[in-house]
Amino acid sequence: MNRNEAALSVSGLRRAFPMGRGVPDLVAVDDVSFELAPGGSLGVVGESGSGKSTVARMLVGLERPDSGEIRVAGRTRGVRERGRAARLRRAREIQLVFQNPLESLDRRLTAAQCLHHVLRLHGAERAEADRRALELLEQVGLGAREAEARPHRLSGGQRQRLAIARALAAGPSVLVLDEAVSALDVSVQAQILRLLARIREESGVSLVFVSHDLAVVGQVTDEVLVMYRGRAVEHGPTRRVLREPEHPYTRMLASSVPGPGWDPAEVVRLRAEFAATAQA
Amino acid sequence: MLLDIENLTVALPGAETRRPVLDEVALTVEPGEVVGLVGESGSGKSTTARAVLRLLPEGASVRGRASVGGTDVLAASPAELTELRSRRVSMVFQDPRSVLNPVRRVGDFLTERLILALGTPKAEARAKALDLMTEVGLNRPEERFRQYPHEMSGGMLQRVVLAAALATEPELLLADEATSALDATTQAEVLSVLRDLRESRGMGVLFITHDLHLAAAYCHRVHVMYAGRVVESREASALFADPRHPYTRGLIACNPGLDSDLAPEPIPGSPPSLSTAFDGCPFAPRCPEAIDACTTWRPRTHALPDGGVACLRAEREDVVTEAVDAGTEGADTLRRDEETR
Ligand SMILES: Nc1ncnc2c1ncn2[C@@H]1O[C@H](COP(=O)(O)OP(=O)(O)OP(=O)(O)O)[C@@H](O)[C@H]1O
Ligand SMILES: Nc1ncnc2c1ncn2[C@@H]1O[C@H](COP(=O)(O)OP(=O)(O)O)[C@@H](O)[C@H]1O
Ligand code: SF4
Ligand SMILES: [Mg+2]
Ligand SMILES: [Mg+2]
Numbered sequence: 363m364n365r366n367e368a369a370l371s372v373s374g375l376r377r378a379f380p381m382g383r384g385v386p387d388l389v390a391v392d393d394v395s396f397e398l399a400p401g402g403s404l405g406v407v408g409e410s411g412s413g414k415s416t417v418a419r420m421l422v423g424l425e426r427p428d429s430g431e432i433r434v435a436g437r438t439r440g441v442r443e444r445g446r447a448a449r450l451r452r453a454r455e456i457q458l459v460f461q462n463p464l465e466s467l468d469r470r471l472t473a474a475q476c477l478h479h480v481l482r483l484h485g486a487e488r489a490e491a492d493r494r495a496l497e498l499l500e501q502v503g504l505g506a507r508e509a510e511a512r513p514h515r516l517s518g519g520q521r522q523r524l525a526i527a528r529a530l531a532a533g534p535s536v537l538v539l540d541e542a543v544s545a546l547d548v549s550v551q552a553q554i555l556r557l558l559a560r561i562r563e564e565s566g567v568s569l570v571f572v573s574h575d576l577a578v579v580g581q582v583t584d585e586v587l588v589m590y591r592g593r594a595v596e597h598g599p600t601r602r603v604l605r606e607p608e609h610p611y612t613r614m615l616a617s618s619v620p621g622p623g624w625d626p627a628e629v630v631r632l633r634a635e636f637a638a639t640a641q642a
Numbered sequence: 643m644l645l646d647i648e649n650l651t652v653a654l655p656g657a658e659t660r661r662p663v664l665d666e667v668a669l670t671v672e673p674g675e676v677v678g679l680v681g682e683s684g685s686g687k688s689t690t691a692r693a694v695l696r697l698l699p700e701g702a703s704v705r706g707r708a709s710v711g712g713t714d715v716l717a718a719s720p721a722e723l724t725e726l727r728s729r730r731v732s733m734v735f736q737d738p739r740s741v742l743n744p745v746r747r748v749g750d751f752l753t754e755r756l757i758l759a760l761g762t763p764k765a766e767a768r769a770k771a772l773d774l775m776t777e778v779g780l781n782r783p784e785e786r787f788r789q790y791p792h793e794m795s796g797g798m799l800q801r802v803v804l805a806a807a808l809a810t811e812p813e814l815l816l817a818d819e820a821t822s823a824l825d826a827t828t829q830a831e832v833l834s835v836l837r838d839l840r841e842s843r844g845m846g847v848l849f850i851t852h853d854l855h856l857a858a859a860y861c862h863r864v865h866v867m868y869a870g871r872v873v874e875s876r877e878a879s880a881l882f883a884d885p886r887h888p889y890t891r892g893l894i895a896c897n898p899g900l901d902s903d904l905a906p907e908p909i910p911g912s913p914p915s916l917s918t919a920f921d922g923c924p925f926a927p928r929c930p931e932a933i934d935a936c937t938t939w940r941p942r943t944h945a946l947p948d949g950g951v952a953c954l955r956a957e958r959e960d961v962v963t964e965a966v967d968a969g970t971e972g973a974d975t976l977r978r979d980e981e982t983r
Contacts, residue, residue, distance in 0.1 A: 552908035618826040626834035
């Protein structure tokens with residue numbers, strides 16, 4: 363990999379959904395571009411329906427872009443690649459972690475088996491897969507008891523640790539997390555955020571952190587992309603964007619985060635004001 | 643006093659159960675007041691709300707008192723209980739879709755509630771429902787009236803549920819994580835509506851949330867719960883300025899907030915299940931400030947000017963500070979005593 367090359371580079375991404383006869387298409391993502399440095403961390407924020415998950419789904423290939431390009435380490439991610447080798451290579455490029463891991467984990471497999479399975483899929487020998495599975499479990503803070511447990515026997519936080527370990531098992535260069543800590547208790551949330559920071563440091567994986575929780579995004583990302591109705595309205599260093607937002611929409615989003623001086627009526631006012639200018 | 647809970651202790655049946663789910667819980671809500679109840683999941687917040695309506699699992703044993711507007715909930719007759727549940731107290735939960743029937747129009751959901759709970763004549767119910775929808779900030783109510791739940795966003799549905807909850811003009815609203823599933827903007831919109839309605843109606847609100855920042859910003863007073871106990875009760879503004887219980891400080895450190903440069907610091911370990919009993923302070927195994935005496939200290943609430951705190955060290959510090967402030971003889975001894983611990 364070229365040293366200056368972005369781990370992930372996205373340009374002109376667009377996706378529209380047909381809404382039925384006589385109704386114009388819903389443009390869920392419109393001309394979104396960004397770059398992510400190796401080991402970097404990008405937040406994608408915006409209110410519900412702004413297109414965050416659609417971006418995440420296009421990154422991992424669960425949704426096909428109408429246009430635009432996604433490059434991982436300089437290599438364009440094709441949409442029509444077929445065959446096992448191509449599929450596995452794509453998996454090694456980008457992995458996704460969802461909000462609700464129960465839906466994405468195989469209920470029949472124990473934590474250790476689940477990791478073993480993914481590792482074998484990616485070509486590890488049996489013994490190597492066993493060794494690596496243990497290593498991954500330890501890396502995400504799951505012990506021997508959890509290693510032998512099936513997903514429904516794990517707590518929400520433990521399940522999310524397993525989902526992260528499983529994503530890492532593929533050896534991805536980019537990890538996409540879509541509301542991955544949103545359903546967790548604050549203390550578990552803090553544990554997972556800390557885990558992600560450590561994994562980023564240790565493995566150099568780049569993170570795309572999708573969330574509507576600005577405070578959490580502020581804690582784990584260096585850069586942030588603010589989405590409104592499918593478009594990126596602001597993009598810059600997280601600290602700057604969240605503390606001195608330039609775009610009125612970002613200002614409205616920041617004002618809606620509960621904290622000292624929070625006034626819900628003020629949020630409503632800013633939102634109405636913004637909606638009025640956005641219509642015009 | 644609108645809601646008055648005193649030393650409420652609830653034990654659930656079951657061989658695995660080693661401690662009460664609620665342990666001497668005390669809290670109050672005045673008319674027109676919003677009182678927050680925060681804590682990690684499993685701390686007993688929802689059980690407290692359900693206890694107010696005597697909606698406890700079969701076989702639960704209950705001690706203590708809970709009264710709503712003078713009605714003793716635990717001693718209420720079936721008729722009084724029905725009156726409480728259907729009219730005087732309303733409850734709103736996190737997931738509106740669990741309350742709404744997916745194959746029925748939202749307008750019918752509202753009119754049905756009016757007809758059943760208030761006996762509103764059918765002809766009037768529609769107009770009343772439309773008024774309610776306007777009141778909770780749903781635009782184009784005529785159109786919304788005919789929509790099905792899947793045609794509305796989570797924020798709109800929560801407004802519909804709120805409209806239904808307010809239809810009976812309740813004295814008390816129990817909001818259990820009512821805005822937790824919404825994004826911050828939508829949450830602010832729903833809470834802005836709720837604030838106006840509460841003020842105009844003088845309704846009291848028990849506001850359950852796991853978000854301490856939200857509780858501090860939205861409520862008048864906040865109770866922090868841990869393992870079935872209220873460990874700190876404070877004026878909302880004091881909660882962040884001067885948290886007194888190590889658990890409250892721990893919760894704040896987990897999410898330092900948008901304006902902070904601090905990294906999130908988790909509380910070590912996890913909250914105890916009902917199969918764990920304690921001889922001393924329930925937080926001791928996770929408390930970074932615990933001293934030996936904490937493992938045998940019998941939790942009790944020490945009064946503060948704006949509430950109370952149930953922590954051995956907080957209590958001692960407070961006693962020392964008071965003694966020093968009062969220039970009491972012996973303050974030095976007390977302080978030395980404290981420092982050598
Ligand atoms: N498969 C689909 N068919 C039709 N519309 C879709 C589809 N997927 C997404 N949309 C629409 O695209 C828009 C963006 O949705 P998306 O899920 O990306 O939002 P989001 O920012 O992730 O929101 P949230 O914070 O609620 O998760 C929404 O209006 C949504 O209804
Ligand atoms: N009906 C029930 N049967 C058994 N355990 C219950 C029941 N309801 C609640 N619990 C237990 O009681 C404790 C407190 O639960 P809850 O009041 O729901 O907490 P919170 O709302 O703070 O998350 C938890 O340990 C929970 O598992
Ligand atoms: S009583 Fe002791 S263990 Fe409990 S919170 Fe206070 S200092 Fe910590
Ligand atoms: Mg989403
Ligand atoms: Mg609950």
